[in-house]
Amino acid sequence: MKLRNLFFSISILFVSTVVSFAQNGLWSIEKAKKWEKEHPWYCGVNYIPSNAINYTAMWDKTSFSPELIDKEMLLMEELGMNCVRVVLQYVVYEDDPDYFIQTFDHFLNICNKHRIKVMPVFFDDCVFGVNTDPKIGKQSEPLEGWYAWAWSPSPGCSMVVDERTHHKLEIYVKDILSRFKDDNRIFVWDLYNEPTNTNFPERSFPLLYKVFKWAREINPKQPITSGMWNGNQKLNDFLIENSDIITFHCYAPKEETEKKMNYFLKFGRPVICTEWMNRVAKSYILDILPVFKNANVGNIMWGLVNGKTQTHLPWGHRPEQLPYTGEWQHDIFKGNYAPYDQKEIDLIKSMIEK
Template sequence: MTRRKLALSALLLISTLCCYSQSTANKWSEQRIWDWYNKQPWLCGFNYIPAYAINYTAMWDKTTFDPVAIDKELALAEKSGMNTLRAVLQYAVYEDDPQYFLNTLDVFMKLCEKRHIKFIPALFDDCSFGITPDPKVGKQPEPLKGWYAWAWSPSPGHSMVTDTTTYPKLEKYVKAVMSRFKDDKRVLMWDIYNEPTNGGLGGTTLPLLKKVIAWGREINPSQPLTIGAFDQNPRLNDIIVEHSDVITFHEYGNREILLRTIEHYKKYNRPLINTEWMNRPFKSTIPDVLDVFYDNKIGCTLWGLVNGKTQTDLPWGHRPGDPEQKVWQHDLYYGDFRPYDANEITLLTKIISQSKTKEYTKQHLHVN
């Protein structure tokens, strides 16, 4: 690295620390976040990537974005009553054509609104299940049979995460997206960063995470901000809890594990929303745990909707030649829209319907 780049990196790190120290200024008070949460229906939805997309680059890219296919899949979700979806945005698509990307987000949100579904955008994502840690726009690879999410594309990509000289570009992206939709009622909340430090990055993600938090607070949207807690990293989780308006978490464990996780996060006295769950081999299933979310009035977004090119029916880490797993890990429907398990859909629809009754909705959610 040149002397000039080193100097610039040092200045950016100093700026990060200064901004980060001020980034709690616009954090929502307990009263404000509970007032917001109490106005919401029971939030029950899914993490969404279209069946045609092998990664989130393909979902958003101008060569493959398909609103017709998306609308058909969201219509399927609407039938069950699911009212929330979460999806990762892709910086590379924005960088390629900022105006196209913002307009495409608007098109997508119109589809969500048509199907009575609120959108949770995730601005960044460190996860990487394949061999390419940096995204590229344009036509994406085809699936490699037997490899779970093999062409997954992080956002903005590991090289940019670890290179602080790229942060001004990322700042423009965050502020452009959030400013455009900061008062948009189609956005439920902003998920600042999906699983920061995952994908082998470790602590190298933290400088960017702190920057993104500061940028988000600077925009000060009318929707709450959050970062999902997903592992047992105390350093990361301290940042997450300190800077999240609503506490969100990922939990793919069974009923007992889920209940322990809920008890852990209840101590922060803020609303709880689970933003990733459902792993059938782990007994994180609709029959096993959905009632836990319902009874505790905790929002939940399972993974995922229609099985497709990501091959998320396979278990994490599955590779070609590994033993076949007979039970799907994720997803509710086959590609032809047949339910993987009709009983799951029946129960899901029944519980969502129950959540709309006066007896359920009139209960105050905040317990001092």
């Protein structure tokens, strides 16, 4: 019995250590507020080039498109937008680390040319089609009528659930953080997009805990975070306790967005809504952007130029439902760079100029 109690005590200690380790190095509220004062009100987009069907295509040797990215960053600069959030792709790094580092640096230079700061995301659990594990090389073409048909998570479900592979992911995270930890072109590190958004929710926690630990060991000068996106209390408690600044997702009407925003502001840290704007769900730019501005809450909407991801369609849209005649879910520019709604463009410009 004593031996069993000893094992139990050790197990409890181990779990407690895993959940709380990321607090080592957590910014104080004072440091976080100082960071907020030294930075502008952030307003931007979750960015993926219009010719990329997923983030693998954005970074891959076969399809990285700096000329197109430059054109689309110019659109943002003309709006006055000052930030983008982008998901990195582990399999592209794994294939050729030097290439990936150079390509990421090239992307940062393009953004910097247009006075746009970058929020990189290391991991992403989301899947909208059949690609639960990404593969390098030429990606699938769009399946017309299917929202985000070939979306590719990072690193993919197989590596997330197989902890024997996590040492490879540690190398990836620490390599990139070490190289860019003092880089002024990056304003925040988002460590994991929507962890648990998978068929195996609990299996995401080990990697989530580890990526916070790895980031704290490198100790970048930029704040680290991961956004709250659902009602998972275990997940949200961990993220609130371990993020330097608070980030969240909210694709909801004005009243619900404002309620969530005010809840997160109570923690005293800077707040950024890192995903929002879903016209189908009544998350409208004209309604909500002034709310964020008045509260000095940063915001990163989805997305910029409509393209191969077909994110103008609602979540779950399938080819048999074509033609789609409703309002666009995401994106503020058409493929020819014409605004979807000029009123939205005018408001964005006016809000940022204030």
